[in-house]
Amino acid sequence: MSRSILMLPGDGIGPEIVAEAEKVLHKINEKFGLELHFQSALVGGAAIDETDTPLPDETLEKARKADAILLGAVGGPQWDSRPMASRPEKGLLGLRSNLELFANLRPAILYPQLASASSLKPEVVSGLDIMIVRELTGGIYFGQPRGVRELESGERQGYNTYAYTESEIRRIGRVAFEAAQQRSKKLCSVDKANVLEVTVLWREIMEDLRREYPDVELSHMYVDNAAMQLVRAPKQFDVIVTGNMFGDILSDEAAMLTGSIGMLPSASLNSEKQGMYEPCHGSAPDIAGKGIANPLATILSAAMMLRYSLGEEKAAEAIEAAVSKVLDQGLRTADIMSADGRKVSTREMGDAVLAAL
Ligand SMILES: NC(=O)c1ccc[n+]([C@@H]2O[C@H](COP(=O)([O-])OP(=O)(O)OC[C@H]3O[C@@H](n4cnc5c(N)ncnc54)[C@H](O)[C@@H]3O)[C@@H](O)[C@H]2O)c1
Ligand SMILES: CC(C)[C@H](C(=O)O)[C@@H](O)C(=O)O
Ligand SMILES: [Mg+2]
Numbered sequence: 001m002s003r004s005i006l007m008l009p010g011d012g013i014g015p016e017i018v019a020e021a022e023k024v025l026h027k028i029n030e031k032f033g034l035e036l037h038f039q040s041a042l043v044g045g046a047a048i049d050e051t052d053t054p055l056p057d058e059t060l061e062k063a064r065k066a067d068a069i070l071l072g073a074v075g076g077p078q079w080d081s082r083p084m085a086s087r088p089e090k091g092l093l094g095l096r097s098n099l100e101l102f103a104n105l106r107p108a109i110l111y112p113q114l115a116s117a118s119s120l121k122p123e124v125v126s127g128l129d130i131m132i133v134r135e136l137t138g139g140i141y142f143g144q145p146r147g148v149r150e151l152e153s154g155e156r157q158g159y160n161t162y163a164y165t166e167s168e169i170r171r172i173g174r175v176a177f178e179a180a181q182q183r184s185k186k187l188c189s190v191d192k193a194n195v196l197e198v199t200v201l202w203r204e205i206m207e208d209l210r211r212e213y214p215d216v217e218l219s220h221m222y223v224d225n226a227a228m229q230l231v232r233a234p235k236q237f238d239v240i241v242t243g244n245m246f247g248d249i250l251s252d253e254a255a256m257l258t259g260s261i262g263m264l265p266s267a268s269l270n271s272e273k274q275g276m277y278e279p280c281h282g283s284a285p286d287i288a289g290k291g292i293a294n295p296l297a298t299i300l301s302a303a304m305m306l307r308y309s310l311g312e313e314k315a316a317e318a319i320e321a322a323v324s325k326v327l328d329q330g331l332r333t334a335d336i337m338s339a340d341g342r343k344v345s346t347r348e349m350g351d352a353v354l355a356a357l
Pocket of ligand 2: 075089280
């Protein structure tokens, strides 16, 4: 069965890391006879420079038709002074909302080979395997009204709205309960229900869902405590479910537990399991063009694509095993470099994964 994959390299290190993941996907395509067809399009700053908009209609059209999308990253200082509505990040947010990619899965797994790259002690992080389920198309990122207004006093006020409907909470809750059922049957819902009404409702709906999933042990935690617990004793968590902004922050924190943000992949899915796959990190303008970015989060995102949108579990496992093998060989990009490692470039890391396949 032929499937179409849309590649969106984006900005900064985006094109460098997507090139490596694309090589890996081509190889997998051949090896497993998958009939994947590749297209590419512009998004973010790259699209602004060519078309003056971060999400051209043509890109959105291609994205709607694709079975899955692989995105590098968007954004960079050269576009930071643009008005909010036309910044590169709006390209990414527009894809998420137009395709209704409400379920963002961000697995933080510590490869045993990288225990020393984590900023936490090996005994605190060894064996770490957490799944953060982040709501991606609602909450304060999309709530209305929003903007900067002038008050009667003449002073300006910036404001956003943090809102969730019951149905938005319920659908992400189901994804998280089902993920927990597939794993250790432990789910922690993270909120700020001691202060914010929107998360009082969040907690109520999660409690309500508990009755549909009696085999899952549900707990609740305030987000400030969760941020602390993640560095104190991260292995107490299995699946975490949370809203858009808390999930953004906690997933970067969880990334560091695994040694580097360059290791954390993600899947953003809609209810038809159509998905956009991207590393959790950004366009890393500080290292762009130097050929030193870690491409593994993007390569692992390609593995998630095979698993969640294309139903090719064996091909996904082959990529994950190849990544593990290159780490066994001691190959390290700068961000995960250790005393006994061999430092490699972005391209060398991609080539090593290919060879391991
Ligand atoms: N999904 C996305 O497209 C996405 C995500 C986050 C940030 N951004 C955008 O990226 C730009 C930079 O944001 P930022 O600096 O806050 O976050 P960032 O994730 O781009 O970088 C944070 C730090 O991590 C390092 N880093 C990130 N990815 C790496 C990799 N693969 N290998 C090695 N090191 C890596 C960077 O060099 C930097 O020091 C901003 O414009 C932001 O809006 C985009
Ligand atoms: C670039 C930005 C819009 C994005 C977000 O905040 O969701 C990023 O930080 C992420 O984690 O994917
Ligand atoms: Mg983020």
